[in-house]
Amino acid sequence: MCKSITIILSVLMVCANGRYLIKEDYRSPYIFVEDGRNVRVYDLEEALSEDQQELTHANNFLRVRRQAHGALSSNPDGTTNLMAKVPLSVNDKNMLSAVGTVSGASGNGGFKAAGGGLAWDNVNGHGASVTGQHIPDFGEQLTAAAKLNMLHNDKHDVTAQAFATRTFPSNPNVPNFDTYGGKVGYTYDDKVGASLGMQHTDLFKKTDYSAMGNLNLFKGRDSSLDLNAGMSKSVSPYIPSSRWEPSAGLSFTK
Numbered sequence: 001m002c003k004s005i006t007i008i009l010s011v012l013m014v015c016a017n018g019r020y021l022i023k024e025d026y027r028s029p030y031i032f033v034e035d036g037r038n039v040r041v042y043d044l045e046e047a048l049s050e051d052q053q054e055l056t057h058a059n060n061f062l063r064v065r066r067q068a069h070g071a072l073s074s075n076p077d078g079t080t081n082l083m084a085k086v087p088l089s090v091n092d093k094n095m096l097s098a099v100g101t102v103s104g105a106s107g108n109g110g111f112k113a114a115g116g117g118l119a120w121d122n123v124n125g126h127g128a129s130v131t132g133q134h135i136p137d138f139g140e141q142l143t144a145a146a147k148l149n150m151l152h153n154d155k156h157d158v159t160a161q162a163f164a165t166r167t168f169p170s171n172p173n174v175p176n177f178d179t180y181g182g183k184v185g186y187t188y189d190d191k192v193g194a195s196l197g198m199q200h201t202d203l204f205k206k207t208d209y210s211a212m213g214n215l216n217l218f219k220g221r222d223s224s225l226d227l228n229a230g231m232s233k234s235v236s237p238y239i240p241s242s243r244w245e246p247s248a249g250l251s252f253t254k
Contacts, residue, residue, distance in 0.1 A: 008025075027203060071253040079104040085119065095121045099129065112136070117143075125149025138167040151183070157187040177203035183210070191216040206236035224253045 010166040070084030082102045099119045104112030117131030128146040135141065145163035150156075162182035169176070182201025197210040212230025219225075229248035234241075 025130070046095070056212075069253075073251060074106060077104075079106050079183070088118075091187055097121070098133065101133070115141070117120045125157070137170075139167060139174075140170070141168070142166045155189050157190075159186070159187075160184045175203065177201060181208075190219070204236060204238065209233045209235070217250075221223060226251050 018200045021251030038119075047204065054070065068084060068086045070082065072083075073081045073217055082151065084100065086098045087095055088098055097119045098116065100114070102111050112134045113133055115131055115133030116169055118216045119127065119128045119129040119131075126146075126148055129144070131143050131145075133141040133143070133145060143163055143165040147159055147161040149183060150160055160182065161184075162180075164178060164180040166178055179199060179201045181197065183195050183197030185195035186194060187193040194213045195211070197212075198207065200207045210230060210232045212228060214229075215227045217225045217227055227248070227250055229246070231244045233244045234242055
């Protein structure tokens with residue numbers, strides 16, 4: 001079953017950016033599984049939110065990327081994350097795409113999470129998506145997300161995003177629960193950016209706060225290399241001492 005899902009998603013170029021994490025990822029909410037590990041649950045939409053803007057204005061004419069678009073990253077344990085977006089329908093103002101993820105692909109048919117769904121993008125920078133994700137030996141997740149472009153000109157871009165994730169554990173003893181949150185991001189000249197985010201899980205009475213920045217190191221015609229760095233903090237009555245934790249990494253998009 002795992003091998004079949006991986007093959008299908010690879011053919012469609014739908015891919016992933018999620019993984020099991022021992023420490024909280026400052027960009028994503030997480031869920032608490034039975035063995036005490038944290039698993040990232042907002043993989044797909046976060047990957048999509050970092051994607052290059054698909055619909056842009058150039059000299060008052062609409063320019064639309066019609067080909068498939070994907071990204072590849074690696075994890076410290078040697079596994080791979082894949083993400084891709086395949087346009088299904090495009091007109092002068094909107095684009096509907098098939099999207100998906102494969103997280104922690106081991107190369108032998110195994111993976112830590114896989115998902116897919118539909119995403120809508122508007123020429124003005126707005127968008128929405130509905131995605132599902134399967135986590136082996138845990139259960140399923142359903143995420144609805146939206147983004148609103150609040151400001152865009154030649155140098156400045158401000159975008160707000162929000163999401164809600166519902167988890168359906170395969171173990172009947174683990175309750176369903178919701179995670180929701182959002183962030184506001186600013187980008188200058190398509191090279192330097194920063195964002196502030198918050199996410200909350202009622203079941204654990206836990207709120208995660210994040211502040212991150214990114215710097216574009218290289219941008220080609222159809223590829224981009226970025227440096228990402230940030231800080232995160234979790235607040236919960238179950239966490240006696242909470243402090244800001246740093247995180248950094250490189251991402252390549254093609």
